[in-house]
Amino acid sequence: MSESSSVKKRLDSIYKDIKRWIPASEPCSVHRLDKPTTGCLLVALNSVSGKSLSRQFTQGTVQKSYLALVRGGEKSFSSKQGRIEAPISYLDGRAQIDDSGKEAITEWEVLGASTKIPLSLLRLGLVTGNKHQLRIHLAKILQTPIVGDSLYSSKPLAPAIAEVTDIPENRLFLHASEISFYKYTERGKRYRLKIRSPIPPDLKIVCEDADIDLPHIDGTVVIDEEVDGIDDRYLWDRRKYN
Numbered sequence: 580m581s582e583s584s585s586v587k588k589r590l591d592s593i594y595k596d597i598k599r600w601i602p603a604s605e606p607c608s609v610h611r612l613d614k615p616t617t618g619c620l621l622v623a624l625n626s627v628s629g630k631s632l633s634r635q636f637t638q639g640t641v642q643k644s645y646l647a648l649v650r651g652g653e654k655s656f657s658s659k660q661g662r663i664e665a666p667i668s669y670l671d672g673r674a675q676i677d678d679s680g681k682e683a684i685t686e687w688e689v690l691g692a693s694t695k696i697p698l699s700l701l702r703l704g705l706v707t708g709n710k711h712q713l714r715i716h717l718a719k720i721l722q723t724p725i726v727g728d729s730l731y732s733s734k735p736l737a738p739a740i741a742e743v744t745d746i747p748e749n750r751l752f753l754h755a756s757e758i759s760f761y762k763y764t765e766r767g768k769r770y771r772l773k774i775r776s777p778i779p780p781d782l783k784i785v786c787e788d789a790d791i792d793l794p795h796i797d798g799t800v801v802i803d804e805e806v807d808g809i810d811d812r813y814l815w816d817r818r819k820y821n
Contacts, residue, residue: 593622609633610641613711615727618645618755618776632760636708641760645703645713646690646794648752648782650736651723652699653692660688663716667709673730674711676719683709685716693789696740699723700791702756713753726785727751744788752782 590608597606604624609632612620621641623629635641668680684706692699701723703713714731718724724732727750736746759773778793786793 593620597622597624610636610708612755613714613751613753615749615751616645616753616755617779619643619758619774620755621758621760621774635760639706641758643705643708643755644757645705646754646756646778646782647701647703647713647717648726648785649699649701649717649721649723650697650726650732650734651721652694652697653689655697655699655723656689656692656721660686662686662706663720665716665720667712667715669710674709674715676715681707681709683707683712683716685713687717687721690794691786691791693791696743696789697737698726698740698785698789698791700786700793702794725751725753728753744785746785747781750781752785754779754782 594606597604601624605626606622606624607626607629609621609623609629612618621632623632632641663683663685665676665683666678666680667674667683668677669675686704686706688702690700690702701717703717705712711731714725714728718728718731724734726736726746729749740746755776756778757773757775759771761769762772763769783793
């Protein structure tokens with residue numbers, strides 16, 4: 580099965596679940612995740628919501644945050660946080676750093692680094708949302724490729740890592756942990772809705788083995804302020820997946 584067919588099959592399954600819980604809905608996707616990436620995927624309940632959300636993506640008001648387990652310890656970073664501005668172009672579907680390419684900006688922060696093996700956990704913020712942006716920026720600019728990213732790093736893992744923890748084969752440790760966007764009440768009051776995805780069990784295990792402290796992130800829906808007139812239809816995903 581091709582990657583596009585596999586993704587379509589997964590989306591069709593999600594759409595069926597949504598229609599079962601909300602029969603009047605006509606779900607449609609408004610953005611994408613790379614196939615190996617876990618975490619938040621935003622789906623609109625109808626075409627009107629879809630157009631509104633797509634407009635927010637275009638305007639840059641949708642905020643996305645990722646967790647990435649990367650190769651490299653504390654000494655791999657010159658500071659605890661930073662910002663990468665490195666344009667990207669594509670050749671045969673693969674990203675490459677190119678000064679004449681598309682604007683690409685990534686913010687990063689070191690959440691924890693193992694003192695036992697060369698692994699670190701980063702929080703990443705997408706300022707621009709290009710395909711494979713996080714992967715190419717970490718591999719080629721920070722020189723700390725994401726664990727499991729064989730597309731942008733061909734080097735084998737350090738032998739010490741295998742002595743401490745088990746890294747699943749073909750597992751890209753990139754997790755879309757949080758996404759937020761604007762919604763409106765029936766009275767027209769705007770508020771920001773933030774959705775968080777739980778940390779995958781295998782990422783938890785590797786971080787625990789490596790003595791990397793994990794942030795507490797559960798599957799929750801957060802509103803930036805107290806707002807009257809909000810229904811609970813968006814909570815279907817929390818009930819099933821939390």
